[in-house]
Amino acid sequence: MPARRPILLNAFAMNCVGHINHGLWTHPRDRSDEYRHLDHWTDLARTLEDGLFDALFLADIVGVYDIYGGSIDLAARESIQLPVNDPVLLLPAMAAVTRRLGFAVTVNTAIEHPYSFARRLSTLDHLTGGRVGWNIVTGYLDSAARAVGREAMAEHDSRYDRADDYLDFLYKLWEGSWEDGAVLRDKAARRFADPARIHEIRHEGPYYRGQGYHLAEPSPQRTPVLFQAGSSGRGQRFAARHAEGVFINARDPVAAARTARSLREAVVAAGRRPEDIRIFVGVSVVTGATDAEAQEKLADYVAHASPEAGMAHFSAGSGIDLAPLGLDDEIVTGPTNAIQSTTAAAQAARLTKRRLLGDLALGGRYPLIVGSGATVAAEMRRWRDEGEIDGFNLTRTVVPECWRDFVRFVVPALQERGLYKTAYGEGTLRRRLFGEGDRLPDRHAGAQAWRG
Amino acid sequence: MPARRPILLNAFAMNCVGHINHGLWTHPRDRSDEYRHLDHWTDLARTLEDGLFDALFLADIVGVYDIYGGSIDLAARESIQLPVNDPVLLLPAMAAVTRRLGFAVTVNTAIEHPYSFARRLSTLDHLTGGRVGWNIVTGYLDSAARAVGREAMAEHDSRYDRADDYLDFLYKLWEGSWEDGAVLRDKAARRFADPARIHEIRHEGPYYRGQGYHLAEPSPQRTPVLFQAGSSGRGQRFAARHAEGVFINARDPVAAARTARSLREAVVAAGRRPEDIRIFVGVSVVTGATDAEAQEKLADYVAHASPEAGMAHFSAGSGIDLAPLGLDDEIVTGPTNAIQSTTAAAQAARLTKRRLLGDLALGGRYPLIVGSGATVAAEMRRWRDEGEIDGFNLTRTVVPECWRDFVRFVVPALQERGLYKTAYGEGTLRRRLFGEGDRLPDRHAGAQAWRG
Numbered sequence: 001m002p003a004r005r006p007i008l009l010n011a012f013a014m015n016c017v018g019h020i021n022h023g024l025w026t027h028p029r030d031r032s033d034e035y036r037h038l039d040h041w042t043d044l045a046r047t048l049e050d051g052l053f054d055a056l057f058l059a060d061i062v063g064v065y066d067i068y069g070g071s072i073d074l075a076a077r078e079s080i081q082l083p084v085n086d087p088v089l090l091l092p093a094m095a096a097v098t099r100r101l102g103f104a105v106t107v108n109t110a111i112e113h114p115y116s117f118a119r120r121l122s123t124l125d126h127l128t129g130g131r132v133g134w135n136i137v138t139g140y141l142d143s144a145a146r147a148v149g150r151e152a153m154a155e156h157d158s159r160y161d162r163a164d165d166y167l168d169f170l171y172k173l174w175e176g177s178w179e180d181g182a183v184l185r186d187k188a189a190r191r192f193a194d195p196a197r198i199h200e201i202r203h204e205g206p207y208y209r210g211q212g213y214h215l216a217e218p219s220p221q222r223t224p225v226l227f228q229a230g231s232s233g234r235g236q237r238f239a240a241r242h243a244e245g246v247f248i249n250a251r252d253p254v255a256a257a258r259t260a261r262s263l264r265e266a267v268v269a270a271g272r273r274p275e276d277i278r279i280f281v282g283v284s285v286v287t288g289a290t291d292a293e294a295q296e297k298l299a300d301y302v303a304h305a306s307p308e309a310g311m312a313h314f315s316a317g318s319g320i321d322l323a324p325l326g327l328d329d330e331i332v333t334g335p336t337n338a339i340q341s342t343t344a345a346a347q348a349a350r351l352t353k354r355r356l357l358g359d360l361a362l363g364g365r366y367p368l369i370v371g372s373g374a375t376v377a378a379e380m381r382r383w384r385d386e387g388e389i390d391g392f393n394l395t396r397t398v399v400p401e402c403w404r405d406f407v408r409f410v411v412p413a414l415q416e417r418g419l420y421k422t423a424y425g426e427g428t429l430r431r432r433l434f435g436e437g438d439r440l441p442d443r444h445a446g447a448q449a450w451r452g
Numbered sequence: 453m454p455a456r457r458p459i460l461l462n463a464f465a466m467n468c469v470g471h472i473n474h475g476l477w478t479h480p481r482d483r484s485d486e487y488r489h490l491d492h493w494t495d496l497a498r499t500l501e502d503g504l505f506d507a508l509f510l511a512d513i514v515g516v517y518d519i520y521g522g523s524i525d526l527a528a529r530e531s532i533q534l535p536v537n538d539p540v541l542l543l544p545a546m547a548a549v550t551r552r553l554g555f556a557v558t559v560n561t562a563i564e565h566p567y568s569f570a571r572r573l574s575t576l577d578h579l580t581g582g583r584v585g586w587n588i589v590t591g592y593l594d595s596a597a598r599a600v601g602r603e604a605m606a607e608h609d610s611r612y613d614r615a616d617d618y619l620d621f622l623y624k625l626w627e628g629s630w631e632d633g634a635v636l637r638d639k640a641a642r643r644f645a646d647p648a649r650i651h652e653i654r655h656e657g658p659y660y661r662g663q664g665y666h667l668a669e670p671s672p673q674r675t676p677v678l679f680q681a682g683s684s685g686r687g688q689r690f691a692a693r694h695a696e697g698v699f700i701n702a703r704d705p706v707a708a709a710r711t712a713r714s715l716r717e718a719v720v721a722a723g724r725r726p727e728d729i730r731i732f733v734g735v736s737v738v739t740g741a742t743d744a745e746a747q748e749k750l751a752d753y754v755a756h757a758s759p760e761a762g763m764a765h766f767s768a769g770s771g772i773d774l775a776p777l778g779l780d781d782e783i784v785t786g787p788t789n790a791i792q793s794t795t796a797a798a799q800a801a802r803l804t805k806r807r808l809l810g811d812l813a814l815g816g817r818y819p820l821i822v823g824s825g826a827t828v829a830a831e832m833r834r835w836r837d838e839g840e841i842d843g844f845n846l847t848r849t850v851v852p853e854c855w856r857d858f859v860r861f862v863v864p865a866l867q868e869r870g871l872y873k874t875a876y877g878e879g880t881l882r883r884r885l886f887g888e889g890d891r892l893p894d895r896h897a898g899a900q901a902w903r904g
Contacts, residue, residue, distance in 0.1 A: 015575070017644060018644075023642070025639070025644065026639040026640075026642055027639075028639070033637055033644070036578040036579070036669075036671075037578075037579070037581075038544065038547060038548045038579050042548060062567075062568060062571075062667065063664070064664070064665050064667070071647070072647055072650065072665060073647040075647075076634075076644070076645040076646070076647035076650055077642065077643050077644060077645065077646075077647065078642065078644060079644035079645065082645075082665075082667070083630075083635075083645075083667060083668050083669040084571075084667050084668075085571065085574070085575040085578060085667070085668055086571050086572045086575040088541070088572075089540070089541070089543075089544050089572070089575050089576060089579060090544065090579075091541075091544075092490065092541050092542065092543075092544045092545040093544040093545050093547070093548040093579070095490060095545070096490045096494060096545040096548060096549075097548075111564055111565070111568045112563055112564040112568070113563070113600045115514075115599040115600050116514060116563045116564070116600075119514075119536075119537065119538050120538045120540075120541070122537070123467070123537040123538040123541050124541060126488040126489075126537060127488070127489070127490050127541060127542075127545070129489075143664060144664075146662065146663050146664060147567040147662045147663065147664030148565045148567050148568075148662050149660065149661035149662040178535075182528075183535075185485055187477070187478040187479075187480070188478075190475070190478055190529065190530070190758070191529050192469060192470075192477065192485070192528070192529060192530060192531035193528040193529065193531065193534075193535075194528070194529075195523070195524055195525040195527075195528035195529065198524065198528055208601065209601040210598065210599045210600050210601040211598050211599065212515070212516070212595060212596075212598060212599030213516050213524060213534075215514065215516070215534070215535060215536050215537070216535050216536075216537055217488075217535040219488075306642070
């Protein structure tokens with residue numbers, strides 16, 4: 001068996017109270033409602049860096065979950081990603097108290113024009129010293145479209161066409177506007193930068209156009225590490241061209257391996273190498289000193305969870321109002337603009353509301369790994385090997401103890417088995433994830449796009 | 453003579469190398485080119501809090517200064533606000549190392565839709581514990597319009613009409629969507645929030661429309677403290693309706709008093725009280741242990757300044773290319789979409805290029821106050837009393853020594869004379885600036901707009 005790279009680890013969180021495992025905010029020890037305070041996040045960042053996490057992966061949603069029961073009632077009562085604050089603003093404070101922890105932050109391409117967004121991410125890459133990733137999302141909620149004065153969200157595939165165009169504009173700004181030698185910082189010669197090496201870029205795309213100089217000088221990574229989570233056919237094509245990290249959902253390692261192979265084939269078809277993407281599967285871990293302690297903890301958590309809130313979240317993702325369905329009705333749907341992979345998987349599995357509620361015992365539907373550090377480490381190895389993945393996005397349960405438990409019990413067990421690093425590598429997030437340079441490799445579309 | 457309130461102080465800076473006093477980046481002790489690093493900003497925040505500054509006022513520009521000589525050549529060589537990074541992202545890191553310092557950050561209303569921008573500022577207000585102000589700008593550079601695919605910037609007055617509409621949308625989200633009692637945080641009853649007290653707002657304005665729930669729960673101030681710098685007729689009307697802090701330019705106290713009176717009259721005409729706005733005048737201070745030392749320091753600074761770069765900055769603000777003019781040509785212009793007050797003042801003063809260069813000895817055109825702490829304090833008192841203003845925006849010269857010098861020499865001199873606070877007050881930025889509540893007063897348009 002070939003030597004495998006160490007398992008990669010992202011913590012998966014969100015600037016809100018209820019993220020994935022719904023209802024756990026009611027647990028007496030849970031402090032996720034302190035999301036409004038900087039200390040909550042700087043403490044988290046320190047904990048994750050103690051555990052040598054590769055990155056904190058921050059989800060986001062613009063819009064509200066108003067499908068279930070046709071209202072926001074349950075979303076408000078159980079704080080199902082409502083309220084939800086801007087995730088981007090957490091990074092500077094967390095970067096200031098850490099040195100190596102990376103950040104992958106979700107931003108919807110529909111929020112602002114690429115010209116100002118390019119500067120926003122370049123600024124983050126500067127301030128973090130090259131530790132920024134961007135999780136590219138295109139949005140799927142009609143409530144978000146109405147909020148900005150449109151009738152409904154654009155059709156699913158066209159959102160990716162628009163995002164392709166958005167990325168092409170960004171690549172020109174990030175990669176093409178300032179040459180590497182443009183900034184001189186020469187006080188004696190009074191030459192801060194050489195104007196001959198700063199280029200106005202022009203973009204005339206189907207959705208975006210403009211011409212201008214990038215406002216930021218080159219940052220350590222130029223283009224941030226690009227993450228994406230699309231699993232539909234169109235989403236996979238988008239990932240094959242752009243993504244360096246892909247976040248997948250899978251019920252078991254067999255399903256993970258199917259998605260991972262399909263993704264790597266698409267990446268190769270796009271002129272890249274199979275190892276040019278790192279694949280992360282989402283899981284929930286509950287751990288303790290022993291298997292028994294972990295099982296007890298799980299039972300305590302489950303007693304505070306809200307499977308109904310999980311169902312409301314599923315309704316938003318699938319576009320199907322599950323409130324009026326009977327427990328044994330199959331969950332079926334016609335064409336929808338919502339998350340394609342969610343609805344396809346539900347139909348393929350002939351999912352009923354009863355089975356869905358069973359899956360949602362902890363309030364979320366991510367595969368659950370429960371046990372001592374040794375048990376969890378063994379199961380993570382199995383996922384990695386059988387699932388053909390590179391790492392995990394770990395959902396939060398009861399905050400912050402879930403992170404501290406993982407660092408205390410699982411990290412040493414992974415390290416003892418040679419499955420996890422024992423110190424951070426040097427350099428930018430991209431360099432540490434791929435072991436090559438700080439910048440996009442030449443074979444990535446973004447490294448070439450601006451020359452076009 | 454009535455007791456006067458203590459002088460208010462903002463430090464005026466920008467997330468770039470050359471801000472106002474151009475060329476000083478070449479001074480051997482200047483470290484403004486460390487703007488890319490978080491430490492530079494957290495150190496500044498600590499220094500300002502040591503000096504009891506009310507706020508750090510961060511400028512911004514989206515676009516480049518390409519009027520002078522028809523290119524960005526000088527802007528790149530002297531780093532005239534190019535490169536320029538996003539200012540908003542500095543706040544979370546600076547807030548994490550301070551407790552009372554406020555922040556007034558410039559954001560152009562043209563960057564993003566009010567729905568997502570409302571959340572961005574609410575998030576900042578949460579994370580800073582109610583210490584955020586927003587300096588509202590509408591943009592004036594054609595280079596910015598071209599960057600986002602438009603031919604040229606919108607006509608001057610219509611930019612304010614659009615900004616009025618933008619603010620009305622924001623007020624509905626900030627003030628009207630979540631009632632004060634909406635958030636319960638009741639774990640035992642499983643009720644995070646009461647949906648009956650969260651309202652969908654609708655806006656159908658001439659420029660912006662949409663309907664939705666604000667994504668953020670109410671922050672300490674709800675609406676951030678609103679700053680504005682428009683001095684034109686239309687800009688003053690905008691300020692009269694919205695602004696709580698107004699940043700003015702004036703060559704001397706007489707000119708400041710003229711603007712201050714005109715502003716307060718407009719505020720009263722808008723149904724508010726004259727003391728509902730705080731007026732800040734921009735000045736540059738060079739200080740030292742003695743008057744002689746301060747004068748020596750000034751001479752040293754002047755030797756490193758770039759009056760030509762200051763002229764290029766003036767060209768961008770006025771829309772007039774000064775490069776081809778003769779030294780004694782008067783600076784005249786036809787109608788322009790650029791900064792109205794700049795061009796009007798130049799014409800009224802029959803300004804020539806030679807006189808302008810003389811004004812720009814330190815690289816910027818702000819009134820200069822030079823001397824020991826006692827001398828500067830006396831001059832600041834004169835400005836306050838004769839200029840009928842409330843405080844100052846202090847430009848930076850050689851960074852960071854200009855801030856340290858001010859805190860060391862001027863702050864104690866102001867305090868000894870009873871002109872400045874000796875400790876921070878409690879509460880939010882708004883409460884500390886106005887001595888009333890954390891929220892907009894009922895007489896402010898924003899406190900009522902959402903009910904319409």
